Structures are given as structure tokens and as C-alpha cells.
Amino acid sequence: xxxxxxxxxxxxxxxxxxxxxxxxxxxxxxxxxxxxxxxxxxxxxxxxxxxxxxxxxxxxxxxxxxxxxxxxxxxxxxxxxxxxxxxxxxxxxxxxxxxxxxxxxxxxxxxxxxxxxxxxxxxxxxxxxxxxxxxxxxxxxxxxxxxxxxxxxxxxxxxxxxxxxxxxxxxxxxxxxxxxxxxxxxxxxxxxxxxxxxxxxxxxxxxxxxxxxxxxxxxxxxxxxxxxxxxxxxxxxxxxxxxxxxxxxxxxxxxxxxxxxxxxxxxxxxxxxxxxxxxxxxxxxxxxxxxxxxxxxxxxxxxxxxxxxxxxxxxxxxxxxxxxxxxxxxxxxxxxxxxxxxxxxxxxxxxxxxxxxxxxxxxxxxxxxxxxxxxxxxxxxxxxxxxxxxxxxxxxxxxxxxxxxxxxxxxxxxxxxxxxxxxxxxxxxxxxxxxxxxxxxxxxxxxxx
Amino acid sequence: xxxxxxxxxxxxxxxxxxxxxxxxxxxxxxxxxxxxxxxxxxxxxxxxxxxxxxxxxxxxxxxxxxxxxxxxxxxxxxxxxxxxxxxxxxxxxxxxxxxxxxxxxxxxxxxxxxxxxxxxxxxxxxxxxxxxxxxxxxxxxxxxxxxxxxxxxxxxxxxxxxxxxxxxxxxxxxxxxxxxxxxxxxxxxxxxxxxxxxxxxxxxxxxxxxxxxxxxxxxxxxxxxx
Numbered sequence: 001x002x003x004x005x006x007x008x009x010x011x012x013x014x015x016x017x018x019x020x021x022x023x024x025x026x027x028x029x030x031x032x033x034x035x036x037x038x039x040x041x042x043x044x045x046x047x048x049x050x051x052x053x054x055x056x057x058x059x060x061x062x063x064x065x066x067x068x069x070x071x072x073x074x075x076x077x078x079x080x081x082x083x084x085x086x087x088x089x090x091x092x093x094x095x096x097x098x099x100x101x102x103x104x105x106x107x108x109x110x111x112x113x114x115x116x117x118x119x120x121x122x123x124x125x126x127x128x129x130x131x132x133x134x135x136x137x138x139x140x141x142x143x144x145x146x147x148x149x150x151x152x153x154x155x156x157x158x159x160x161x162x163x164x165x166x167x168x169x170x171x172x173x174x175x176x177x178x179x180x181x182x183x184x185x186x187x188x189x190x191x192x193x194x195x196x197x198x199x200x201x202x203x204x205x206x207x208x209x210x211x212x213x214x215x216x217x218x219x220x221x222x223x224x225x226x227x228x229x230x231x232x233x234x235x236x237x238x239x240x241x242x243x244x245x246x247x248x249x250x251x252x253x254x255x256x257x258x259x260x261x262x263x264x265x266x267x268x269x270x271x272x273x274x275x276x277x278x279x280x281x282x283x284x285x286x287x288x289x290x291x292x293x294x295x296x297x298x299x300x301x302x303x304x305x306x307x308x309x310x311x312x313x314x315x316x317x318x319x320x321x322x323x324x325x326x327x328x329x330x331x332x333x334x335x336x337x338x339x340x341x342x343x344x345x346x347x348x349x350x351x352x353x354x355x356x357x358x359x360x361x362x363x364x365x366x367x368x369x370x371x372x373x374x375x376x377x378x379x380x381x382x383x384x385x386x387x388x389x390x391x392x393x394x395x396x397x398x399x400x401x402x403x404x405x406x407x408x409x410x411x412x413x414x415x416x417x418x419x420x421x422x423x424x425x426x427x428x429x430x431x432x433x434x435x436x437x438x439x440x441x442x443x444x445x446x447x448x449x
Numbered sequence: 450x451x452x453x454x455x456x457x458x459x460x461x462x463x464x465x466x467x468x469x470x471x472x473x474x475x476x477x478x479x480x481x482x483x484x485x486x487x488x489x490x491x492x493x494x495x496x497x498x499x500x501x502x503x504x505x506x507x508x509x510x511x512x513x514x515x516x517x518x519x520x521x522x523x524x525x526x527x528x529x530x531x532x533x534x535x536x537x538x539x540x541x542x543x544x545x546x547x548x549x550x551x552x553x554x555x556x557x558x559x560x561x562x563x564x565x566x567x568x569x570x571x572x573x574x575x576x577x578x579x580x581x582x583x584x585x586x587x588x589x590x591x592x593x594x595x596x597x598x599x600x601x602x603x604x605x606x607x608x609x610x611x612x613x614x615x616x617x618x619x620x621x622x623x624x625x626x627x628x629x630x631x632x633x634x635x636x637x638x639x640x641x642x643x644x645x646x647x648x649x650x651x652x653x654x655x656x657x658x659x660x661x662x663x664x665x666x667x668x669x670x671x672x673x674x675x
Binding site (some may be wrong): 326327328330331334335339340341342343344345346354355356357360361362363364365367368369370372373374375376377378393423424426427428429430446447448449 | 525535549
């Protein structure tokens with residue numbers, strides 16, 4: 001990856017293979033080409049890089065509320081205030097690193113008392129931590145000059161002066177430096193060493209979460225999308241964490257060529273920000289999905305974050321996402337919303353209207369003390385009569401006591417029936433009724449199970 | 450190591466009695482609790498084998514379901530053969546707000562839902578009606594019930610009686626005398642498979658005759674059969 005063009009082009013990043021050939025960040029492209037033939041050189045797609053960086057800043061907001069963008073490829077986090085929250089510097093860096101790996105990024109992390117020093121240390125490999133300001137000069141002095149992200153012309157001038165390392169530069173007299181490199185460079189060095197403040201523009205996290213990932217190859221199997229979407233879910237959860245918020249639903253858009261996109265809405269009973277839970281629900285949704293067209297890009301949106309009580313989050317801290325996940329959400333994700341219901345009892349004379357489906361957990365229970373069977377047939381079954389008696393797997397014997405139900409004339413669904421408990425020869429008990437009007441037929445409506 | 454401490458070891462089973470560690474939920478019927486050494490085994494499958502519908506198999510469960518519904522966990526019914534009638538459940542003392550009905554479209558989804566529900570830890574009891582062909586996955590369901598500490602009640606047809614089963618408890622239900630339900634143990638984990646009790650399930654929802662309104666409605670005539 002290079003930055004700048006023509007003769008000015010310099011190496012911005014290189015992979016491990018290139019490093020083995022001796023190629024380093026900041027090196028002129030021409031020099032790199034001498035070290036290794038057949039280099040694959042890429043320019044920086046600045047728009048994509050900026051988007052990715054903003055996404056990362058949203059995610060990083062969970063670790064610090066003071067996040068700054070350093071385009072094109074760096075992020076600065078002020079973590080002094082967060083250290084106790086995350087269990088110290090090492091623990092925090094570890095969490096950052098594993099989080100970034102999960103998001104699919106290769107990152108170089110460094111920590112230092114000043115933003116510029118941290119940037120420089122990260123740029124030349126990362127993994128270094130400088131705790132106190134007085135240790136800065138010693139840590140920076142051995143580093144090669146090209147680690148400074150200065151204008152290529154300035155770097156060339158330094159090379160011409162025989163300045164190879166930062167230590168050489170810092171030993172030069174200040175007034176000479178100001179004259180030959182300009183006041184800006186002097187300010188830079190002062191900020192790097194913490195001799196003067198370095199005010200940063202803080203990143204303002206987005207109010208809604210919307211992130212799109214183009215796919216390298218078209219995907220035809222819905223389940224194959226889980227892997228990419230998982231990455232976006234992690235970003236979403238980081239973003240929510242930073243805001244102390246959760247969502248009760250999020251939307252996945254699958255984009256196709258020349259066709260309207262496919263949308264999935266993943267809803268939950270309770271707002272949350274558990275990546276494991278989100279992923280399980282997403283998997284169930286994707287399992288049900290049959291793609292009509294291949295997918296070229298995926299997008300994840302969450303528009304209504306709600307504040308989450310920190311204490312309520314602790315209840316859900318368990319090792320296994322499957323244990324944490326709400327059963328209802330899980331069942332509905334796979335079987336569909338309507339396949340999972342609660343029931344209510346309703347004060348109503350007509351037996352078929354004395355119950356209804358309701359939202360699970362929100363049942364009404366207006367019932368009377370009456371003889372009612374535990375099973376109700378979805379549709380009453382007409383019974384034949386033999387020798388004038390209702391017959392169902394044998395002649396039915398009526399138990400003493402009947403209940404007359406006449407009701408519903410006001411809504412046109414009136415009933416006029418006599419209900420009985422009937423016993424079959426084998427000992428099964430049924431709830432049957434006889435119409436009081438018309439042909440006075442017998443029906444089976446319930447089973448006393 | 451003395452005998453007492455040896456007997457305390459979880460890997461030592463004593464014949465003829467259930468190990469004291471097995472948690473149970475009272476069935477609400479004293480004679481049945483005595484037979485089951487406490488009640489329905491928790492975190493396990495119980496199979497109820499019935500020759501036909503309408504003999505009171507569900508009534509056998511309602512006192513326990515009522516008790517379990519007081520906990521903040523679901524009573525989950527997966528693919529019931531009919532509509533569980535809310536007024537009857539409510540008057541049996543079941544908290545309707547803990548009742549979850551699951552109607553999967555495909556059979557395979559039904560087994561999945563049973564397993565998820567058992568395993569989730571969100572369910573006190575899961576009621577299901579697996580078919581003969583589903584026997585192979587019962588082992589998975591038993592494990593799921595253990596993980597989620599749920600009682601899995603499986604209603605099975607008479608044809609399943611000769612099939613081996615991993616369920617902790619298998620009961621044969623039959624209509625007994627005087628409208629009672631006859632309950633026999635076919636298998637009980639850690640205990641002897643023996644014993645039959647007659648349970649009066651009708652008492653649990655009041656005497657049928659007592660609750661019927663007196664025939665005083667005007668124009669009422671005794672139904673005539675001829």
C-alpha cells in the first residue's frame with residue numbers, strides 16, 4: 001500500500017513477505033522496488049478507508065469517549081480515564097486487539113503519554129507501551145526518520161542532512177531546526193514529546209448505526225452470509241456499548257444486482273447488545289431464508305438505540321450465548337412470529353370465544369369456575385347418532401347435568417346449545433353439545449384430557 | 450472410607466430407591482408422589498404412554514404445571530394435538546401468562562423447538578407429542594432437559610411402549626375404575642419399575658356434577674334419545 005504518487009510515492013503498509021525483503025513503512029516506493037521484484041502496489045482508496053475508520057471509531061467509543069480520527073489509517077483513544085474500568089493498560093490493549101481481530105482487522109497497537117508518540121510507535125510495528133513522559137525520548141530515539149508522517153519533501157531534506165534516526169533529529173539545535181524545517185516541524189516534535197499540548201478533534205459517534213460491506217464474491221446461500229454479518233454485528237455491539245445503549249431490533253439488508261434488496265428485521269423482546277445473542281438470532285433468520293438472487297453486499301442498520309441499565313446487563317453475563325438468549329426470540333427467529341403464542345381466557349359465554357391467542361407473557365385470565373375440558377377442538381366435529389344417541393368411537397353416555405349456553409345474538413354469531421360431559425365405552429370423556437335449533441345435531445367440541 | 454461416605458458418592462447407586470439427590474416436583478396427588486418417590490423428576494424426560502385420548506392424561510399434570518407456572522419460567526407446549534383450553538387451564542390454577550404455545554410447520558422444526566425449550570433454562574416444563582419415528586432423538590432431549598433443568602413431558606401412543614427409551618420415567622396410563630386414572634410405572638431411573646396407583650383426576654377440577662348448573666332454565670326438557 002502506498003501513499004503519494006510518482007517519484008514521491010512512499011510505502012504506507014506492507015505485508016510480512018515484503019518486510020522480510022527489508023521493506024519498511026515510509027520507504028520510497030522506488031527503494032522498495034529495488035529490494036523486491038514483483039511487488040503488488042496498491043494506492044489508498046481514501047473514501048473506503050475513511051468509512052472504515054469511522055466505523056472503527058464508533059466501535060472504539062466503548063473503550064473511551066475521547067476518540068480521534070487520524071486519517072487515513074489510525075485511530076487515537078485517550079484511555080487514561082478508562083484504565084481502571086478495563087483492568088489496566090495491558091488488559092485494555094488485549095481487549096482492543098481481540099476485538100479488532102474479530103472485526104477482521106489487523107491492527108498495530110501502541111500506548112504512549114502523547115498522541116503523536118503513540119501514533120509513531122504504532123506505525124513502526126506496535127505492541128509497545130511507554131508509560132511516563134520522561135521515557136519518551138529513549139523510546140523514540142532509535143526509530144528511523146521515515147516513521148514521521150511528514151511531507152515527503154521534508155523527509156528527503158532530512159535524509160540529505162544525514163539525519164537517519166529520531167534521536168539524531170532531537171539532538172539538533174532548536175533554532176537551526178526551525179530555520180531549516182519550519183516552525184510546524186518544531187511544534188510537531190514538541191507535541192510528540194509532550195512539551196506542549198496537542199489539542200485533538202474528538203470524534204462524534206453517529207446517531208444511527210448503518211454499515212455496509214460489499215462482498216468479494218456473490219453469495220447464493222443465505223447461511224454463508226452469517227460470517228460477514230457477524231463482523232457487522234460486532235461493530236454494532238461496540239457502537240451500542242459506547243453509548244451505554246441497546247437495541248430491540250435491527251435490520252439486515254441484502255443487496256442484489258438490479259433487484260430490490262431483501263430485508264430481514266431481527267426483533268427481540270428486550271433491548272440488548274449481546275453480540276452472541278444477535279448472532280444466534282441472525283443465524284435462525286438466515287436458515288429460514290431462501291435467496292432468489294445472489295447477494296452482492298450486506299448492510300446492517302440499527303436506528304433506535306435505547307439506554308440500557310448497567311445492572312440489568314450483569315444478569316446476562318454468562319459464558320454461553322445460547323444460555324443467555326431469550327427462548328422466545330430464538331423460537332420466533334426460526335419458526336416465525338405467529339408460530340409462538342401465549343393464551344388468554346376471556347369472560348365470554350360461547351366456548352369458542354372464551355379464549356384467544358395473546359402475546360406471550362401478557363395473558364388475560366378472565367375465567368369463571370365452570371366445567372371445561374383441557375382440550376378444545378379447533379372446529380367442533382359433528383357426531384353421528386346411532387339409535388338416537390351421539391356416537392363417537394362407541395355410543396356416548398351422558399353424565400348428569402347439562403349446561404345451556406345461549407348467547408351472541410348481538411354480533412350475528414349466536415349460539416344456542418346444551419352442553420354435556422359424555423363418556424365413551426372405553427372410558428374417555430368428551431365435551432359435546434346439541435344444537436337447540438335447526439336440526440338439533442350433536443357436536444364434539446372438547447376432550448377432558 | 451466408611452459405608453456412609455461411600456453411599457454419598459454421586460457415582461454410587463443403590464438399588465430399590467431413588468438417590469436422594471434427584472430433585473422432584475410434587476404431582477399434587479399423594480398416592481402418585483409416594484409411587485414416584487417425591488413427584489415428577491426435574492431436569493429429565495417423563496414419558497406418558499396412553500392408549501387413547503380423553504382418559505385424563507393432562508389432568509395428571511395440571512397441579513404440577515400450576516406449581517411450576519409460579520416460577521418465572523415458561524410452560525411450553527410444542528405442537529399440541531388440540532387447543533389447550535385457556536379457561537380450563539386457568540381454573541386448574543395455571544398462570545396463563547407463563548404458557549407458551551409453539552406451532553411449528555414442519556415435524557423437524559417441532560423436535561428442534563422441543564430441544565431448544567428444554568435446553569434454554571427458560572422453561573419449567575415442556576409438553577410434547579413425539580411420534581414413533583422421533584424415538585432416536587429422545588436421548589438428545591433427555592440431555593437438553595438436564596442442561597436446562599426442565600421437566601419434559603412426552604405424551605406417546607401405545608405403540609411406543611416396547612421401544613427402549615432414555616426417559617428417566619415412563620408411565621403407562623389407562624382408564625381405571627370409577628372414572629379414575631390408572632398409573633403404572635414402566636421404568637424409573639434409579640428405582641424399581643413396579644407399582645400401580647389409581648388417581649382421581651376429576652377431583653382436581655372439582656366434582657363435575659357439583660359445578661353443573663341446576664336444570665332450572667325455563668323450557669328445559671330432559672334430552673330424549675328416541
